[in-house]
């Protein structure tokens with residue numbers, strides 16, 4: 471019996487990125503049906519799927535630790551997460567056995583029916599011979615029934631477990647898909663997956679995150695002040711920031727698909743911390759008020775104005791999935807009045823933020839390798855783009871070349887190394903501080919001689935980036951795949 475899985479689920483079961491799976495499907499010419507793949511085709515593409523090393527269960531362990539219920543009076547009816555996980559694992563084994571037996575029985579019944587039809591058309595002697603043969607075959611099959619697991623049943627059980635720990639959400643009309651894990655709301659899960667659902671406060675006050683549940687079940691996990699009318703509730707509307715998915719869900723929701731879909735925003739943020747990360751760069755953390763968050767796309771900039779009127783346009787150096795806690799990289803080079811104003815201010819001083827703006831964005835639908843080149847302050851938008859690329863999991867390969875005055879082992883170097891350690895498809899090179907554009911391009915071409923088939927993102931000082939882009943063009947980089955952002 472054929473079973474279809476969405477590509478996102480199939481990629482998880484196979485333990486690969488969605489982009490990698492799509493590439494494999496393309497290379498092997500495997501059929502897909504409305505964004506789904508048959509289990510048999512998946513096993514053909516990944517016969518080496520390791521059923522014993524269960525990434526689902528490993529993931530489950532993390533999710534359950536995160537989702538662990540807060541203890542309060544009378545809340546002891548749930549077993550410890552570890553116990554629950556072991557029971558689920560046992561349940562998975564039972565399910566594999568049962569499903570294997572069911573698959574075998576199904577095959578058997580159809581074989582019996584076929585043979586009986588053939589025998590009915592034959593002579594009496596042939597009928598007797600067929601019946602005897604069939605009876606031996608049946609006995610042998612019954613003896614084997616449930617003893618060994620078939621691969622399809624193992625995959626089925628894994629998928630069932632995955633459905634228990636994470637619900638899949640599909641958005642109409644875009645068709646975008648994401649998973650809700652742990653105690654995340656629909657909105658949090660969507661943002662973590664790199665989607666740009668409409669929202670405002672993220673705390674149940676504004677109603678901007680209203681979505682309509684077309685199928686499946688959701689559950690309210692947070693009280694909210696915004697009141698949905700009876701009519702809206704009857705029509706299936708809920709607030710994405712206050713509900714989670716119980717089952718797989720189809721939602722009707724508005725999304726920003728391009729930068730121009732995002733509203734212009736003005737937010738008074740408070741300065742949370744200033745941390746030097748190299749001889750001339752400082753990491754500045756800011757926080758928006760509880761009832762306001764900044765909607766932006768990875769790679770975009772905002773205009774910041776200090777209390778004493780100094781202004782600078784800066785790229786957001788953090789992920790749009792955490793739109794309350796924003797990070798920026800500020801140059802401490804002499805003469806940077808904005809930086810001096812920030813440094814001389816007090817913790818908690820307010821900074822007016824206006825934006826977002828800019829088109830230095832990730833090509834979200836691109837499957838080809840994405841190369842990132844970050845020079846100094848240019849790491850701010852590049853970091854945001856990389857975090858977004860990791861979230862949407864579309865590119866077959868991600869490679870970062872980073873040039874900084876920094877010594878290895880500082881905050882950002884550690885961050886890049888952690889990406890490299892955690893992701894099979896992420897490469898990282900920390901290059902010499904004074905690397906010239908030509909030297910970096912030479913290194914890129916050694917690793918990616920077909921640079922024309924890659925998406926290239928470069929950010930850094932204007933003269934450096936312009937030289938690199940001009941040289942890359944002459945070496946085959948495609949204009950429409952070259953993206954740059956410059957800093958004065």
Ligand code: FES
Pocket residue numbers: 669670671672673674675676677678679680696709710711712
């Ligand atoms: S984002 Fe404001 S109510 Fe959900």
